[in-house]
Amino acid sequence: MYLTKALGIVVLLGSTALAAIEKRGTACTVTPLSASPKPRVVRRDEGSSGGDLERRSPVGDRYLPGPNGSPEHYPRPEPGSKEALAYAHRPEAPSDVALTDMIAQKQQQDKRDTSAAEAALAAAADDTPQILEAFRQCGKEGSIVFEEGTYNIRQVMNTTDLRNCEIDIYGTFVWSADNLDYWIRRTFPVTYAGRSTAWLLGGTNVTVRGHGRALFNGNGQVWIDRNRSGSNMNGRPISLTVWRGTNVAIDGITWRQSQFWHTFVAHSRNVTMTNLDMNTTSSNSNSAVNTDGFDSWNSRDIFIKNWVVTCGDDCISIKGNSTNVHVQNVTCYESGCACVGSIGSNAGQPDYVDDIVFEDISCHHSSNAAWIKTYPGAGHVRNVTFRNVACDNVNQPIYVTPCTYSGSGCDGSRLAIEDVGWYNVTGTSRYNVAAGMHCSAAAPCRNFRFEGVDIRPLAGGGQAKVLCSNIQNQATMGLACTGACPGNWPQQLSGNR
Numbered sequence: 001m002y003l004t005k006a007l008g009i010v011v012l013l014g015s016t017a018l019a020a021i022e023k024r025g026t027a028c029t030v031t032p033l034s035a036s037p038k039p040r041v042v043r044r045d046e047g048s049s050g051g052d053l054e055r056r057s058p059v060g061d062r063y064l065p066g067p068n069g070s071p072e073h074y075p076r077p078e079p080g081s082k083e084a085l086a087y088a089h090r091p092e093a094p095s096d097v098a099l100t101d102m103i104a105q106k107q108q109q110d111k112r113d114t115s116a117a118e119a120a121l122a123a124a125a126d127d128t129p130q131i132l133e134a135f136r137q138c139g140k141e142g143s144i145v146f147e148e149g150t151y152n153i154r155q156v157m158n159t160t161d162l163r164n165c166e167i168d169i170y171g172t173f174v175w176s177a178d179n180l181d182y183w184i185r186r187t188f189p190v191t192y193a194g195r196s197t198a199w200l201l202g203g204t205n206v207t208v209r210g211h212g213r214a215l216f217n218g219n220g221q222v223w224i225d226r227n228r229s230g231s232n233m234n235g236r237p238i239s240l241t242v243w244r245g246t247n248v249a250i251d252g253i254t255w256r257q258s259q260f261w262h263t264f265v266a267h268s269r270n271v272t273m274t275n276l277d278m279n280t281t282s283s284n285s286n287s288a289v290n291t292d293g294f295d296s297w298n299s300r301d302i303f304i305k306n307w308v309v310t311c312g313d314d315c316i317s318i319k320g321n322s323t324n325v326h327v328q329n330v331t332c333y334e335s336g337c338a339c340v341g342s343i344g345s346n347a348g349q350p351d352y353v354d355d356i357v358f359e360d361i362s363c364h365h366s367s368n369a370a371w372i373k374t375y376p377g378a379g380h381v382r383n384v385t386f387r388n389v390a391c392d393n394v395n396q397p398i399y400v401t402p403c404t405y406s407g408s409g410c411d412g413s414r415l416a417i418e419d420v421g422w423y424n425v426t427g428t429s430r431y432n433v434a435a436g437m438h439c440s441a442a443a444p445c446r447n448f449r450f451e452g453v454d455i456r457p458l459a460g461g462g463q464a465k466v467l468c469s470n471i472q473n474q475a476t477m478g479l480a481c482t483g484a485c486p487g488n489w490p491q492q493l494s495g496n497r
């Protein structure tokens with residue numbers, strides 16, 4: 001590794017590799033280590049002084065062919081392993097032929113061996129250092145362009161000190177899956193429930209645009225398989241965490257196979273996340289739990305719009321101390337869809353959720369649709385609106401519980417749930433229950449409002465049941481209860497009730 005210094009534009013050229021940060025003033029353009037060589041011009045500017053840039057090992061001048069000739073194959077094999085070498089299509093040993101042929105073959109062999117070694121090295125090629133370097137060089141009053149190609153991310157990233165920075169991503173970011181023990185040890189704690197993340201992004205006035213071309217591949221299947229049937233595995237990383245961000249906008253990014261939650265927003269304010277596409281689906285019998293699309297915590301003024309999410313867990317989930325979150329036009333598949341909670345897990349520490357709007361939400365083949373889950377803790381959920389929620393084969397569309405997961409201590413919870421409206425919640429439930437709502441006897445739900453709730457069982461048979469307990473304004477809330485709802489009523493049903 002060596003450092004190149006230049007004035008103004010700095011272009012790093014190797015004889016075969018062009019892994020580089022090109023810098024003009026505070027605008028950085030990054031090319032992945034795996035990028036194909038292409039002619040680049042070295043130009044020098046007067047005036048501004050460029051920073052130090054590191055040139056990484058000159059190995060990444062081509063995509064690694066997969067064993068079947070596909071351009072990429074994940075997870076990457078361990079460098080130097082049998083599998084890594086197989087990637088380079090090691091040729092057969094030369095056969096017993098004429099001397100000149102042997103020499104020719106030997107030369108060919110040497111060439112191939114070199115490419116085998118290079119390919120093995122490239123299997124370990126890590127774009128993290130140059131990505132972090134670009135943030136260091138251009139993350140303040142600057143801009144960063146990640147050009148197309150595949151960026152291998154093998155290390156955690158902390159980019160929380162950005163200021164007035166515009167980031168454009170045209171490439172694919174792939175988080176490595178052959179070093180899970182590294183991730184488990186090194187992911188950054190995000191405090192909330194002992195969770196942790198692969199990438200902390202924060203600062204003030206930060207824009208991240210993917211232009212519909214950025215693809216984040218977390219190699220999630222490996223994590224799903226690693227924690228099979230388990231939940232909340234320690235160290236399993238949230239893909240992207242907006243941490244201490246103010247005025248942050250994220251747009252046009254596609255996620256596939258996220259490691260854990262796709263996004264988390266914590267200790268942040270004024271965060272806009274638009275046109276995001278997420279899909280984490282298990283390809284085997286291990287289920288994709290903990291792959292939430294979005295969770296918020298200790299944050300305010302969050303705007304979410306135009307998302308499509310397929311995940312095995314909550315699609316959009318508003319957690320403790322979230323204020324003024326507006327979620328609009330989100331389509332969720334195989335998920336918990338629109339959710340407040342869980343909150344209140346620590347009775348000694350109150351959790352407050354205020355001023356939340358979910359509107360124009362579609363929930364397909366999901367566990368729930370418009371729901372609230374709390375522990376029997378402290379704090380409140382206040383002023384939540386669910387408007388225009390279309391349900392398509394949802395297990396139990398409307399669900400309210402003060403004792404999530406345990407089903408115990410339900411009537412002792414003092415966490416108030418009040419001023420919640422469900423307007424125009426329509427479509428089909430999987431069974432004959434539209435709503436199961438049990439509020440705490442110690443803190444009955446107050447001021448619930450329902451208008452235009454029309455949920456019918458998939459199998460037909462008219463309106464689905466509405467089960468209610470301890471709703472203070474039950475008689476005037478706009479929806480007729482058909483029966484009581486026990487404290488330990490399950491979040492998901494397994495048949496008609």
Ligand SMILES: *[C@@H]1O[C@H](CO)[C@@H](O)[C@H](O)[C@H]1NC(C)=O
Binds near residue numbers: 159
């Ligand atoms: C992330 O970087 C900031 C400085 O930029 C530092 O203050 C903070 O401690 C780092 N966080 C972690 C978890 O390393």
Ligand SMILES: *[C@@H]1O[C@H](CO)[C@@H](O)[C@H](O)[C@H]1NC(C)=O
Binds near residue numbers: 163164204205247
């Ligand atoms: C962030 O942007 C706003 C609006 O453009 C500006 O007033 C503010 O000074 C910026 N903040 C910083 C830290 O530069």
Ligand SMILES: *[C@@H]1O[C@H](CO)[C@@H](O)[C@H](O)[C@H]1NC(C)=O
Binds near residue numbers: 227228232
């Ligand atoms: C999944 O993670 C949980 C929480 O860390 C742990 O208790 C469980 O043993 C893990 N399951 C497997 C199969 O590793």
Ligand SMILES: *[C@@H]1O[C@H](CO)[C@@H](O)[C@H](O)[C@H]1NC(C)=O
Binds near residue numbers: 271
């Ligand atoms: C919120 O952030 C956006 C950029 O994402 C910015 O345009 C807007 O001015 C910010 N709002 C406030 C009140 O600072």
Ligand SMILES: *[C@@H]1O[C@H](CO)[C@@H](O)[C@H](O)[C@H]1NC(C)=O
Binds near residue numbers: 279310
């Ligand atoms: C999500 O991915 C799975 C597996 O590739 C696919 O079957 C499913 O159709 C995708 N969902 C959407 C909404 O595209």
Ligand SMILES: *[C@@H]1O[C@H](CO)[C@@H](O)[C@H](O)[C@H]1NC(C)=O
Binds near residue numbers: 275
């Ligand atoms: C809703 O979001 C989807 C997916 O991002 C988008 O295609 C559609 O145009 C959006 N609808 C509106 C009315 O903005």
Ligand SMILES: *[C@@H]1O[C@H](CO)[C@@H](O)[C@H](O)[C@H]1NC(C)=O
Binds near residue numbers: 298320
């Ligand atoms: C939520 O905010 C309240 C009041 O500001 C604070 O006391 C509490 O510790 C916060 N809860 C969490 C989990 O951070």
Ligand SMILES: *[C@@H]1O[C@H](CO)[C@@H](O)[C@H](O)[C@H]1NC(C)=O
Binds near residue numbers: 324355
């Ligand atoms: C309820 O929340 C909405 C959305 O944030 C907000 O516009 C409204 O003012 C809030 N109502 C009250 C009474 O605080």
Ligand SMILES: *[C@@H]1O[C@H](CO)[C@@H](O)[C@H](O)[C@H]1NC(C)=O
Binds near residue numbers: 360390
């Ligand atoms: C009710 O919600 C459905 C589905 O979200 C939507 O298509 C319809 O326009 C809404 N109706 C009104 C009156 O807003």
